[in-house]
Amino acid sequence: MAQPLFDTHAHLVSDDWARYPAQDLRAGDPEPARPDFAVTADGLIAMMDAQGVSRACLVQRGQVYGYDNRCVLDGARAYPDRLHPVVILDAADPATAAVYRAMVRDELVRGFRMAQFRPDHLDTGWLCSPAALDVWRACADLGTPLTMILFMNQLPFLLPLVKMLAGMFPDLPIVLDHGGMPYGMTQFEVGLARAEGREIMMPRAPHFGIDQTIALFDDVPNIIFKITEINFERLAAEDVRPAHLVRRMVDSFGPDRLVWGSDVGQSMLWSYAEKAAMARAAADFLTAEEARKFLHDNAARLYRAP
Numbered sequence: 062m063a064q065p066l067f068d069t070h071a072h073l074v075s076d077d078w079a080r081y082p083a084q085d086l087r088a089g090d091p092e093p094a095r096p097d098f099a100v101t102a103d104g105l106i107a108m109m110d111a112q113g114v115s116r117a118c119l120v121q122r123g124q125v126y127g128y129d130n131r132c133v134l135d136g137a138r139a140y141p142d143r144l145h146p147v148v149i150l151d152a153a154d155p156a157t158a159a160v161y162r163a164m165v166r167d168e169l170v171r172g173f174r175m176a177q178f179r180p181d182h183l184d185t186g187w188l189c190s191p192a193a194l195d196v197w198r199a200c201a202d203l204g205t206p207l208t209m210i211l212f213m214n215q216l217p218f219l220l221p222l223v224k225m226l227a228g229m230f231p232d233l234p235i236v237l238d239h240g241g242m243p244y245g246m247t248q249f250e251v252g253l254a255r256a257e258g259r260e261i262m263m264p265r266a267p268h269f270g271i272d273q274t275i276a277l278f279d280d281v282p283n284i285i286f287k288i289t290e291i292n293f294e295r296l297a298a299e300d301v302r303p304a305h306l307v308r309r310m311v312d313s314f315g316p317d318r319l320v321w322g323s324d325v326g327q328s329m330l331w332s333y334a335e336k337a338a339m340a341r342a343a344a345d346f347l348t349a350e351e352a353r354k355f356l357h358d359n360a361a362r363l364y365r366a367p
Contacts, residue, residue, distance in 0.1 A: 072324070072327050108333040116143050121174060149176055188209070237275070289323065294328065
């Protein structure tokens with residue numbers, strides 16, 4: 062029997078643009094481009110059933126729907142025992158902390174994602190402004206994980222800041238999307254680099270750049286690393302077997318601090334069946350217990366799944 066999976070990073074994209082219109086994150090930005098595919102809640106459940114995926118976090122697709130979380134909230138409402146919403150709200154808005162508390166109470170929300178989606182913006186206010194710190198406190202009070210996405214050029218100054226914030230909220234699980242390391246370089250960043258004529262150089266084994274980035278979290282147990290198709294795409298481009306990176310991370314941080322996410326609804330290079338197979342193969346060098354934690358149990362604990 063295949064190892065059950067818990068997908069911590071699934072995006073919904075509706076096929077009903079009248080009901081769920083594209084929204085920008087910032088006033089004055091152009092309307093986001095609409096993806097040419099759909100991943101509905103019904104469709105995701107069908108894919109999960111076919112691949113032995115017990116549950117999934119519905120991570121708000123901020124670059125499509127902005128702060129309008131209705132698509133993931135409605136999807137989770139249809140399958141409350143299988144789908145768990147992780148919302149994006151404006152962390153700079155002083156009202157957000159109270160809004161989020163109400164969403165956790167009333168909408169079955171299981172997590173908050175902080176994001177600003179602009180690699181060229183080197184500010185820190187979206188993470189640690191007074192309003193943002195209120196969100197951190199709300200997540201800590203509620204026991205819901207706080208997730209964030211960091212871009213490559215931001216890592217030198219944001220990783221130490223995250224470590225400081227993790228120390229301020231030691232009981233709050235903090236999840237780094239795509240691992241917060243070089244092999245988490247998004248395809249958006251890859252495209253920017255290529256457009257500028259910059260060569261993409263990824264660090265090699267045995268450290269894969271961990272020693273220069275997320276190694277500072279060795280002694281920060283509430284930092285969790287999410288491995289997704291973003292990582293697998295970059296590893297495939299460098300002809301590196303993902304199981305080597307996963308083994309290195311477990312050796313560095315222990316087996317309780319890694320989770321898996323498909324990034325379906327955004328990264329569509331591989332089918333959901335291929336994503337699930339790649340996740341299981343990434344655990345090839347782990348013990349059975351380590352693999353179970355990475356692929357399912359750690360996420361079930363973080364997102365309070367029975």
